[in-house]
Amino acid sequence: MTVLVAGGAGFIGSHLCDRLVQRGHRVICVDNLYTGRLDNVRPLLNHPDFVFIEHDVRDRLVVAEPVERVYNLACAASPRHYQNDPIGTMNTCVVGAHNLLELAREKSARILQASTSEVYGDPEQHPQREDYVGHVNPIGPRACYDEGKRAAETLFFDYHRLYGLPIKVARIFNTYGPRMLENDGRVVSNFIVQALRNEPITIYGDGSQTRSFCYVDDLLFGLELLMESPLTVTGPCNLGNPQEVTICDIARLILAQTESASTLDFRPLPIDDPKRRRPVIDRALELLGWRPRAPLDAGLRATIGYFAMKLSAPEDGMRAAAKDTRDRPPRCTPRLAAATTSDSLVH
Numbered sequence: 569m570t571v572l573v574a575g576g577a578g579f580i581g582s583h584l585c586d587r588l589v590q591r592g593h594r595v596i597c598v599d600n601l602y603t604g605r606l607d608n609v610r611p612l613l614n615h616p617d618f619v620f621i622e623h624d625v626r627d628r629l630v631v632a633e634p635v636e637r638v639y640n641l642a643c644a645a646s647p648r649h650y651q652n653d654p655i656g657t658m659n660t661c662v663v664g665a666h667n668l669l670e671l672a673r674e675k676s677a678r679i680l681q682a683s684t685s686e687v688y689g690d691p692e693q694h695p696q697r698e699d700y701v702g703h704v705n706p707i708g709p710r711a712c713y714d715e716g717k718r719a720a721e722t723l724f725f726d727y728h729r730l731y732g733l734p735i736k737v738a739r740i741f742n743t744y745g746p747r748m749l750e751n752d753g754r755v756v757s758n759f760i761v762q763a764l765r766n767e768p769i770t771i772y773g774d775g776s777q778t779r780s781f782c783y784v785d786d787l788l789f790g791l792e793l794l795m796e797s798p799l800t801v802t803g804p805c806n807l808g809n810p811q812e813v814t815i816c817d818i819a820r821l822i823l824a825q826t827e828s829a830s831t832l833d834f835r836p837l838p839i840d841d842p843k844r845r846r847p848v849i850d851r852a853l854e855l856l857g858w859r860p861r862a863p864l865d866a867g868l869r870a871t872i873g874y875f876a877m878k879l880s881a882p883e884d885g886m887r888a889a890a891k892d893t894r895d896r897p898p899r900c901t902p903r904l905a906a907a908t909t910s911d912s913l914v915h
Contacts, residue, residue, distance in 0.1 A: 570594040574625050575641035577604030579747045583784055600624040603644045608747050625664035638672045638679040648753030654712035661716025669727045680736040680795045681724050686714045695846040698804045708840040736794050741808025741847045745784030746874035759819050760875045763828035773837035775816030780846045782809040783867035786860035793856040801855050808847035809860045
């Protein structure tokens with residue numbers, strides 16, 4: 569098949585492009601490189617079944633060839649980045665989703681929306697099931713992303729009801745692994761980089777708030793299963809790890825694995841930051857046969873290894889990677905060499 573991946577140069581999207589090419593599909597990777605990095609897909613750029621297009625999904629996308637599948641992963645996912653341009657974030661979520669839905673409708677393609685656990689807000693129900701409607705502040709600093717993703721889900725289901733468009737909606741919980749940005753403000757990447765540099769580990773709040781961390785390989789398998797599930801399975805479907813850990817616990821685990829001399833630096837909790845987050849994955853287990861399998865300690869070792877390599881590279885690696893996000897390729901870059909992925913822990 570020909571598969572279009574919007575946000576395909578990002579953390580999750582680039583791994584998805586790798587897997588799809590390896591499975592023999594033709595992949596059209598679309599990304600505006602706001603938080604995506606060309607380095608993430610550079611090994612694919614000469615592959616005969618890969619095309620990179622630098623494009624912002626807020627603008628209408630024209631694709632001449634047939635497309636059978638569309639994955640919408642196009643949006644900055646970390647508070648630091650999506651709050652930097654809140655209006656752009658909202659437009660990416662809503663206008664971008666609309667443009668991709670129109671493309672899928674034109675191509676008679678199946679389309680998957682990468683939604684988020686943020687649609688639940690700071691939840692009053694714990695753990696979170698898909699039928700929970702959420703507790704979101706519509707005027708807070710996180711609303712551009714939270715409400716944008718909620719509105720995108722609305723669009724997806726309206727297109728399904730009005731036009732019979734085959735849709736899939738995945739609600740992604742905290743995901744980690746190689747290719748995360750070092751400066752995205754997320755828990756795992758922040759802690760690992762700070763630990764490797766022996767800098768204080770920044771913990772917001774008292775560290776008792778919880779998250780559920782899913783390794784990227786597990787998530788990708790869930791996304792693929794959802795996309796190829798029967799048409800009657802539309803979602804929303806939680807994809808995440810139901811193992812709940814505190815922020816302090818994850819910090820101590822990373823400190824132990826890195827043998828870092830870093831100390832813990834406690835800061836005030838940001839506005840509307842969720843206190844607890846854990847998915848109920850019964851729907852994914854029943855309909856897809858999916859559950860995460862990568863142990864947290866093994867996933868962290870792989871992620872720490874990635875960041876350690878980046879930090880030891882010339883120019884500190886990290887600054888070079890950050891610079892790469894500003895290096896714009898031509899609007900349509902030729903193909904790629906050989907598909908590669910991170911060291912897979914599962915599947």
